[in-house]
Amino acid sequence: MTLPHGQLVFEDVEAGQEVDALVKGPLGTMHLMRWSAAMENWHRIHYDRTFAQEHDKLPDILINGSLKQQFILQCLKDWAGRAGWVWKVGFQFRAMNLVDETLTVWARVKATRDVGPYGLVELELGIRNGAGTESTPGTATVALPHRGGAPVPYPFRAPA
Amino acid sequence: MIEELRKYIGVQSDWETACDRVEAGAVRRFAQAIMDEDPAFGPQGEDRFGGPVAPPLYPMMMFRRPLGAPDPLRIHAGDPEFDGIGQGSSVTRGLPEIAPLAGWAILNGGTEVELFRYARHGETIRMRSRYADITEKDTSKGPIVLVVTETEIATPDGEVLLRARRTLIRRKPR
Numbered sequence: 001m002t003l004p005h006g007q008l009v010f011e012d013v014e015a016g017q018e019v020d021a022l023v024k025g026p027l028g029t030m031h032l033m034r035w036s037a038a039m040e041n042w043h044r045i046h047y048d049r050t051f052a053q054e055h056d057k058l059p060d061i062l063i064n065g066s067l068k069q070q071f072i073l074q075c076l077k078d079w080a081g082r083a084g085w086v087w088k089v090g091f092q093f094r095a096m097n098l099v100d101e102t103l104t105v106w107a108r109v110k111a112t113r114d115v116g117p118y119g120l121v122e123l124e125l126g127i128r129n130g131a132g133t134e135s136t137p138g139t140a141t142v143a144l145p146h147r148g149g150a151p152v153p154y155p156f157r158a159p160a
Numbered sequence: 161m162i163e164e165l166r167k168y169i170g171v172q173s174d175w176e177t178a179c180d181r182v183e184a185g186a187v188r189r190f191a192q193a194i195m196d197e198d199p200a201f202g203p204q205g206e207d208r209f210g211g212p213v214a215p216p217l218y219p220m221m222m223f224r225r226p227l228g229a230p231d232p233l234r235i236h237a238g239d240p241e242f243d244g245i246g247q248g249s250s251v252t253r254g255l256p257e258i259a260p261l262a263g264w265a266i267l268n269g270g271t272e273v274e275l276f277r278y279a280r281h282g283e284t285i286r287m288r289s290r291y292a293d294i295t296e297k298d299t300s301k302g303p304i305v306l307v308v309t310e311t312e313i314a315t316p317d318g319e320v321l322l323r324a325r326r327t328l329i330r331r332k333p334r
Contacts, residue, residue, distance in 0.1 A: 038193035065268035070194035090272035155277035
């Protein structure tokens with residue numbers, strides 16, 4: 001099976017390389033309400049400003065962590081391409097992001113490791129708002145095919 | 161309090177099957193809400209994935225209240241203190257409420273996920289969770305409790321789609 005046209009391959013990646021950033025927003029109350037409805041989660045701090053501020057003492061409505069994590073996966077998935085695979089991703093919600101912020105998902109290659117049938121890429125990542133404040137630092141491991149090789153196995157099989 | 165809390169470590173839920181299969185309409189709404197309209201999520205699907213699939217983390221969010229189950233919004237309709245989440249979040253679903261933390265605020269502290277394949281449209285999905293760790297921590301804003309859960313999401317025949325380790329921050333109301 002050949003690789004799709006334009007597929008990123010392991011040999012094209014090196015430490016320090018930046019992943020194409022993914023920008024989302026500004027994320028208003030409509031975006032947050034749409035997300036809450038899609039996942040049927042009615043946590044009031046994501047749409048009820050009075051509750052968020054007066055009950056939970058928050059500065060404003062919060063952008064859902066559960067939404068931010070989707071953006072991280074999208075960024076990595078699109079970078080890995082159809083023949084790659086996002087194997088592991090982890091992140092911490094260290095700072096709040098407030099309604100109406102614009103979020104930028106970034107990632108950078110830290111290390112690479114050839115495991116035979118494919119290569120593994122270790123990344124650091126995060127989400128910054130318009131002020132440049134980091135809210136969601138994390139790491140990921142993405143599997144990429146070799147140039148001229150086969151797509152990463154799907155379903156994914158972890159290396160021995 | 162920590163001794164009382166640590167009794168919950170290792171407590172595991174039963175397997176729970178999502179009340180709906182992976183539905184094309186629910187996937188579409190989800191993909192539109194996350195603003196990732198990847199054609200692999202639509203009816204044409206993608207050969208590599210065996211047809212239409214859901215976004216990577218969709219299975220973590222598809223455990224919803226089945227028809228006939230108690231409706232927390234109806235139960236708490238007159239309670240101005242109700243946070244809208246209560247028991248039954250996707251993180252703690254199936255696990256007993258940690259009694260000493262009843263009424264404490266819940267914030268999402270972070271997640272680690274290991275992914276093996278996407279959920280396909282029409283599939284039945286089930287999950288099982290356990291309390292993996294519970295610790296107390298003093299912060300400048302007062303004490304918090306970090307509750308770590310581990311969740312496995314699989315098909316009924318045992319094929320694991322993903323594993324997630326999540327941290328909930330529980331904070332006493334001020």
